[in-house]
Amino acid sequence: MLRIGAVVLNVADTDRAGSFWSEALRFDRGDNPDFLLPREGGACRLHLDSTDRTHLDLWTDSEGEQRAAIERLVSLGATRVEWDYPDNADFVVLADPTGTLFCVINIDA
Template sequence: MLKIGAIIVNVADRHRGAEFWAKALGYEHDEHNQDFLFDPSGKGTRVHVDETDRSHLDLWAEPGQAQAEVERLLALGATKPDWVYPEGADFVVLADTEGNLFCIIGD
């Protein structure tokens, strides 16, 4: 089972973007990284504002299930774009049937 772990929002100015989204959603800044926002009620999805990454979803897989989820999504029509991964990456980049990128996080 997948869940939306974070929504990544591309912004030109991360400080301005983080302030806007925090106020718009009633979220708070993570004390360790002001670019990560969270719902203080614990019900909402985390938001990460980023100046270099494009807007996309991070989908979190249950422990030990990331590869199975990747295979399931590929069978549903997702594709695996060419991607340069950093060493030790804990994610897989996929594209939906319309070409929108998203990440599977886990394992």
């Protein structure tokens, strides 16, 4: 099932933003303090990043589900984005019809 797994938020200072957002949202700072985790289920994670742009990470549970979700999103008007992917990338970058980037990630990879 395609779902919002994380919102990646571009911030100037991940430590200061992490302190603020963890308290504001009542999220916990995990082993990686740039990943804020909901204390209760149902909410997506918040990733703080000083180099990446703000975007949604949509999660799938398998490679087949990821492929099907990408095909469906493209049929709805999304486009594939040329990207410099690392080896063994678990994500695909797409853009919505207005050009806003987002990722579809196979979290089982």
